[in-house]
Amino acid sequence: MTSALSRHHFAIEALADYDQTLLLGRKYSTGRECFPFIVTTGDFLRKIEEPGFDPDKAAFFMPLASGPCRFGQYSHIHRVFLDRLGHKQVAVISPTSANSYADIGGASLKLRIRAWQALVATDILQKLLHETRPYEVNQGDTDRVYKKALAKLTEAVEKGKNLVRLMKQIAEEFKQIKIDRRERKPIIGIVGEIFMRNNRFSNDNVIRRVEALGGEAWLAPISEWIYYTTQRYKEDSAAERKYRDLLKAILQEKVQRYYEHRLEKPVKKLLLNNEEPRTTEVLQYSAPYMHFSFGGEAILTIGKAVDYIRKGASGIINVMPFSCMPGTVVAIVSKRFREDFNGIPWLNASYDGQEDASMLVRLEAFMHQARQYRDKRRFG
Numbered sequence: 001m002t003s004a005l006s007r008h009h010f011a012i013e014a015l016a017d018y019d020q021t022l023l024l025g026r027k028y029s030t031g032r033e034c035f036p037f038i039v040t041t042g043d044f045l046r047k048i049e050e051p052g053f054d055p056d057k058a059a060f061f062m063p064l065a066s067g068p069c070r071f072g073q074y075s076h077i078h079r080v081f082l083d084r085l086g087h088k089q090v091a092v093i094s095p096t097s098a099n100s101y102a103d104i105g106g107a108s109l110k111l112r113i114r115a116w117q118a119l120v121a122t123d124i125l126q127k128l129l130h131e132t133r134p135y136e137v138n139q140g141d142t143d144r145v146y147k148k149a150l151a152k153l154t155e156a157v158e159k160g161k162n163l164v165r166l167m168k169q170i171a172e173e174f175k176q177i178k179i180d181r182r183e184r185k186p187i188i189g190i191v192g193e194i195f196m197r198n199n200r201f202s203n204d205n206v207i208r209r210v211e212a213l214g215g216e217a218w219l220a221p222i223s224e225w226i227y228y229t230t231q232r233y234k235e236d237s238a239a240e241r242k243y244r245d246l247l248k249a250i251l252q253e254k255v256q257r258y259y260e261h262r263l264e265k266p267v268k269k270l271l272l273n274n275e276e277p278r279t280t281e282v283l284q285y286s287a288p289y290m291h292f293s294f295g296g297e298a299i300l301t302i303g304k305a306v307d308y309i310r311k312g313a314s315g316i317i318n319v320m321p322f323s324c325m326p327g328t329v330v331a332i333v334s335k336r337f338r339e340d341f342n343g344i345p346w347l348n349a350s351y352d353g354q355e356d357a358s359m360l361v362r363l364e365a366f367m368h369q370a371r372q373y374r375d376k377r378r379f380g
């Protein structure tokens with residue numbers, strides 16, 4: 001399957017239409033599963049029900065991760081659903097975090113490099129969006145430029161165009177947006193579970209809500225997770241004396257850094273949050289709160305929160321699915337964390353797809369505290 005993937009061209013579609021899919025996902029789950037599982041199951045089912053869906057030409061992508069939570073089960077249960085629905089021929093492609101997703105695209109190094117560049121470029125675009133939009137003079141300018149840039153990026157990835165050159169163009173387009181940044185708004189770091197923090201339907205548009213309440217939201221990048229899996233691949237290979245794998249992991253990290261550096265360079269001056277810490281740094285930041293062997297998203301959430309505070313954040317939102325295991329661990333640790341950072345405002349925001357009016361009230365109170373924290377920081 002994987003070698004076939006590397007030899008042919010495939011039409012790939014991102015499934016993300018929350019409004020319709022949540023109901024479908026709920027129909028096929030007991031309600032006790034993790035929220036991202038329910039949403040992604042609904043996405044798969046909606047695709048299957050679409051007119052023209054051809055099971056002989058379809059495959060779903062659901063990666064695997066080992067670690068202290070339920071994510072490793074998703075693709076197995078999706079397999080069971082597909083079988084029960086009579087779609088045994090539909091593959092579930094599940095590269096694993098254990099080798100930092102080395103199986104993506106089979107032997108195609110080119111595809112992996114392309115995918116990495118696309119991912120980093122998307123993270124950068126999001127940074128440009130989130131650091132510009134709160135200051136735009138003409139409402140809607142930033143969204144317009146962002147959407148255009150994203151469309152260009154998608155096309156460039158599909159056609160194999162030079163992404164560094166494109167980032168230079170995109171930087172120029174963002175520079176043209178009229179902004180008023182005489183006063184920097186309170187910066188809020190959005191950390192937490194990777195699916196929820198990135199899926200605006202699932203997190204009730206938390207970034208827009210922060211902006212509407214007078215803040216600037218910084219979203220932890222997706223590349224953070226890939227770097228982390230590379231780091232773990234390196235450490236695990238060394239521990240198990242698998243030197244070939246160790247070498248692969250070292251080279252992989254070098255290649256990742258190389259492309260990240262090249263893609264970041266054209267936009268660096270436009271961003272305050274313009275450099276990602278190394279995974280080892282993030283792990284050091286989280287070490288006082290969690291042993292590194294705990295692994296996974298909890299450790300990154302804490303480490304990233306420290307990074308954001310060092311860069312000037314005045315508040316942290318830990319976005320998590322309701323009853324998320326790593327998210328709950330972070331919520332417990334957050335009390336001590338706040339004490340160590342002069343009582344920095346911290347909101348543990350858990351979502352389950354239901355409307356929650358109390359969350360808005362909590363968010364308003366949180367933003368008020370963040371403004372006070374920012375002022376205290378500024379004026380001592």
Ligand code: SF4
Nearest residue numbers: 034069070071324325
């Ligand atoms: S990170 Fe949380 S929501 Fe995601 S699979 Fe693990 S326990 Fe579930």
